[in-house]
Amino acid sequence: MNKSTKISKNNFKVIQTQDYQGFSFAAFQETLKLTKGSRQKLVVLPTGNTPTGFYQEFTNYLLKNSKEKNRFFFTNLDEYLGIPQNSKVSFQSYLKRNISNKLNLPNRNFYWINNKTPIEKEKSKVESIIKKFKKIDLCILGLGKNGHIAFNEPGCDWDLEFFDIPLHKITKNDLRNIFIPITHGRTLGIKKILSAKKILLLISGKKKEISLQKLLKKKVDKNFPVTSLINHPNLTIIIQK
Numbered sequence: 001m002n003k004s005t006k007i008s009k010n011n012f013k014v015i016q017t018q019d020y021q022g023f024s025f026a027a028f029q030e031t032l033k034l035t036k037g038s039r040q041k042l043v044v045l046p047t048g049n050t051p052t053g054f055y056q057e058f059t060n061y062l063l064k065n066s067k068e069k070n071r072f073f074f075t076n077l078d079e080y081l082g083i084p085q086n087s088k089v090s091f092q093s094y095l096k097r098n099i100s101n102k103l104n105l106p107n108r109n110f111y112w113i114n115n116k117t118p119i120e121k122e123k124s125k126v127e128s129i130i131k132k133f134k135k136i137d138l139c140i141l142g143l144g145k146n147g148h149i150a151f152n153e154p155g156c157d158w159d160l161e162f163f164d165i166p167l168h169k170i171t172k173n174d175l176r177n178i179f180i181p182i183t184h185g186r187t188l189g190i191k192k193i194l195s196a197k198k199i200l201l202l203i204s205g206k207k208k209e210i211s212l213q214k215l216l217k218k219k220v221d222k223n224f225p226v227t228s229l230i231n232h233p234n235l236t237i238i239i240q241k
Contacts, residue, residue: 012216013236020204023240024053027140027202030236031058034138034198035071042073042133044188044196045099046142046150047091050204055098062103069103074110075129077141077150078187081115081164083180090115115186122186123162130192139188139196143203146170147211147224151187154223160189190228199232204240212239 003017003026015030017023031054035041045051062069076095079085085092092112100110111129114122130136141149146168148154153168164186167175175182193199203212211224215237220227229235 011233011235014216015236015238017238017240020053020240023202023204023238024057026238027051027054027200028057028061030200030238031138031140032061034200034236038071040071040073040133041137042075042130042135044136044139044193045074045076045095046140046202047076047078047094048142050142050202051140052098054202059099059102069105069109072109073129073133074099074105075126076113077139077193078185079113079115080182081184081186083115083182085115087180089178089180089182113186119162119164119186126162126188136192136196138198138200139193140200140202141193141229143201143208143211143226144171145174145205145207145211147214147221147226149190149193149201149226149229151185152190152193152225152228154225156190156225158190158222158225158228161192162189163187190225194228194232198234199229199236201226201229201235201237203237 003015003022015026017026035043076091079091083090087093095112143149146154148171151165153165153171156165164184166184172183211226214221214224214227215229218230220230
């Protein structure tokens, strides 16, 4: 695997890989490094094309080392609104396929966001999980083409912790091939993301260069929510070139 690592002037750890296989393995390696210790860790997970290879590496490891499964409690960053959660395009279905069903996890080891519960009730549920662990141990993020992280879209309020939001036109355009119209999402807010002890940002795919450069050049811009991560004290970024 071709991989280069450097610490940026912003104190980011930046890892660059040449291909998706190397990217996925690097994400797996960093996740293990960032969650060391015997205490159970709360890990918040993304969905989409970017982390699929990482999940394959991670679940293969956990299936071979079954005792390690109990070291983790998983929840997710976000979910679509207005669709059945048993739909194959829901984030819950994605995470069942790639994580909880694959690992045969008991309910005590995961919670996937419910898109039918009233927002305040669901916010309380998520808060109660985080409170149990005191803080999110590791928040794993992807990056959208428009600079969003989770469903924190351009121009959103960075002081929110958990909320429902209309999706940006670029996000909706990326969903144009899905057979169910999706217009809104439910998401962990930037304020809550930034409260995590450690953050791992995974960047793969096209048309993300402008957002990435703003982050690396430490340019805070409300139109690029990923730049909210600039001052986080423990940020690791993995980039597939």
